[in-house]
Amino acid sequence: MKYASLKKADLFEWLEHLKKKAKLYAPRKKENLFVLRPVKNVEDVCLEYIPTILPPKKYYFPQKEKLFKFSAQPFKTGKAIDKFEEFVLFGVHTCDIAGIQCMDVAFRDGPEDPNYLNRKDKMAIVGIECLKYCDKYANCTSMGNHVPRGGYDLMMVDIGDKFIIHINSEKGEKLVTDLGYIKEAAQADMDLLDRAREAKKKVFKEEFTGPLSKVYDVFDKSFASDIWKDVGKRCVACGNCTAVCPTCYCFDVADEMELNLDDGVRYRIWNSCQMDDFAKVAGGEDFRKGRDSRQRHRYYRKFKYPVDRFNRYFCTGCGRCTRTCMAQINLVETVNSLLNEKGIVE
Amino acid sequence: MKKQPKPKLAFFDFTDCEGCQLQFANLGNALLELTELVDIVSFREIMSEGTDDYDIAFIEGSITTDNDVLRIKKIREKAKVLVTLGACATIAGVNGIKNRSSLEAAKRIVYGDKAGIINSIKAMPVHEVVKVDYVINGCPVYIPEVISVVKCLLMGKPYVVPNYPVCVECKMNENVCRYEKDQECLGPVTRAGCNSWCVNNGNRCYGCRGLVDKPASDAAKDILQKYGLKAEDILNSFTLYNDSMGEKYDQEFK
Secondary structure: OOOOEEHHHHHHHHHHHHHHHHHEEEEEEEEOEEEEOOOOOOOHOOOOOOOOOOOOOOHOOOEEEEEEOOOOOOOOEEOOOOOOEEEEEEEHHHHHHHHHHHHHHHHHHOOOOOHHHHEEEEEEEEEEEEOOOOOOOOOHHHHHOOOOOOOOOEEEEEEEOEEEEEEEHHHHHHHHHOOOOEEOOOOOOOOOHHEEEEEEHHHHOOOOOOOOOHHHHHHHHHHOOOOHHHHHHHOOOOOOHHOOOOOOEEEEEEEEEEOOOOOEEEEEEEEOOOOOOEEEEEEEOOOOHHHHHHHHHHHHHHHHHHHHHHOOOOOOOOOOHHHHHHHHOOHHHHHHHHHHOOOOOO | OOOOOOOOOEEEEEEEOOOOHHHHHHHHHHHHHHOOEEEEHHHHHHHOOOOOOOOEEEEEEOOOOOOHHHHHHHHHHHHHHEEEEEEHHHHHOOOOOHOOOOHHHHHHHHHHHHHOOOOOOOEEHHHHHHOEEEEEEEEEOOHHHHHHHHHHHHHHHOOOOOOEEHHHHHHHHHOOOOOOOOOOOHHHEEEOOOOOOOHHHHOOOOOOOOOOOOOHHHHHHHHHHHOOOOHHHHHHHHHHHHHHHHHHHHHHHH
């Protein structure tokens, strides 16, 4: 079975089933926004949502993660890797799946990151394809992430009173087999899927004024651009943009002692290139002193450096950095002004 | 390891509400664990006894009289390690509002016709009078941070107060941003370390921990204006806790 179908009326039953099989995380409302949370009541799961405050990365690269335990006297270190439980990320947008693919590339690059890999092994991803824009901040079309491009186990598409489910892995198949209410998709359902995809082409338009290859070229030439000064002037260095970014993976490592002052825990905690002291080294030298150079660095870490190193853009188009920015620093505007400055306008 | 005598810990309060000592008294199990490592010899909120024989002094409250100056200097002479506990002692806190008026006017407002016989000087954080070894920010202090600082001081390590804003911790806690709800919040320019305690509980940041080293004041002003707030509003918010540094705030935000 490659494509299955599920009546919307049976969604909650399926969620109950998934909840029994593994730890289930799904989007739900938080005030006027959305967050991924462990599912307690399946009725709380919300599949029509704008990107969650934090991306799914918090489940495979937690904000603060224990690495190992140690004791000082006598000196002993515990096992570095904890046992993780099976979990399902449910209702993940295609942009965030692209984010997971980016993290995968980064964390598998040698030396491999065992904590990430072990969690990733236990993770199953059930995606949901967006048929309309979440809001005005997304730039998923320019990044090519408005449509599924692999990296998931199951992908759901809403075709009215049913979901079509694309089965993309053995792990995914296990989540839909032997359930009376999930059937192989009929030809009529597949026609509806084609029609939904066709309609989508009219809704999603490239957000950048130039093609992605030109964006790369422009970044190659814009290091000294005044646009960074303007962005830097507006930035308060709160670090929101990097925390919410599905592909920002910088972390710091620190030790924390118990009150007996002998046992301790080594943990890692998210860090951000937007922090004042981030690029400061011994001797007090600071490689990225101003907020302008720190913001520039963030953009280059999405559109230039990872392309050189991993042949992949590290912007997924989710729009979170723009959505969360109090100073309204807008990624699409910044990229378009760079394109414009170099005379690339369509 | 040879068993060393436990260091003796004493608490002192100056101009304050004694709420930070209350936080310390509320450490719970950690307080009991702590007594394995130190002897608490003077702490009037939890014990009747007291002594002048101590090694580590926890100072709560700001310095606001000539007598306070003499007293804190004496404590400093005796203490091997001196720690400021809470906003009043660390940045002068709410007491600093006094410095916004002339001393004479402040005395008149508070003491009326007795103003002439009351001794009062400008409100100062402890570090303006004597050397301070460790600082614990906050109004009141945040218990997990108190424990972290105590561990550092017992290990003889410096405690590094974060130099990034509260937003960093707030975002990790996945709170809905106050600005998202059109409410002002001092998170973007206030030093972190409190794990965005107030915002986690539905409140906003009042800036009780003081500014980060290099606040982006122009950008912060722009943000406030975008959300319909005036520079005076942020100045008023800041001066609730930070007026002992009034000049710095004036310079940054006026």
